[in-house]
Amino acid sequence: MKIGELAQHARxxxxxxRYYEDIGLLPxxxxAPNGYRVYEKGSVDRLLFIRDAQATGLTLAEIASILDLRDKGETxxxxxxxxxxxxxxxxxxHIKALKKTRRQLAELAEHARNLDPSKCTDPNRCQTIIHHESVKGATASRHVHKRPARHTHGA
Structure with a gap:
């Protein structure tokens, strides 16, 4: 089957x-004598697996590691x-970090709701953001902010 047919079958x-071929996910x-690529029927299943694995959030490197095992006949x-x-x-x-950020935004929104308009005397500075920076600065000395590590095994 030609590349267009394969693309249609595998969606x-x-x-x-072509990219999957270049990086080794697809053999x-x-x-053909005219130079066209000719794919085996098994290529459809392999591409469907790659697409479905990506939909679960797996990286191409992780998918490659799975396919390598499968190609070797291993479970x-x-x-x-x-x-x-x-x-x-x-x-x-990530969810934990997002929840923390949401709590902080809710606190800022509450501060903004209760802000006295007479305190908004500087058109170049937002009192809500100034409040956020002062609160953040006070808590930064008590907390070390670290991003969760990303696992890049096989990348």
């Missing part, structure tokens, strides 16, 4: 197919579980 672009196809279940658990851990850390 991906021809550009994505290079044989070439992938434990490896996939490890990858998914790492992603869930990262998401939990």
């Amino acid at each position: 991906v672009s021809t550009k994505a197919i 290079a196809p044989r070439r 992938t279940c434990h490896h996939v579980l490890d990858l998914l658990e790492r992603h869930m851990h990262d998401l939990d850390a």
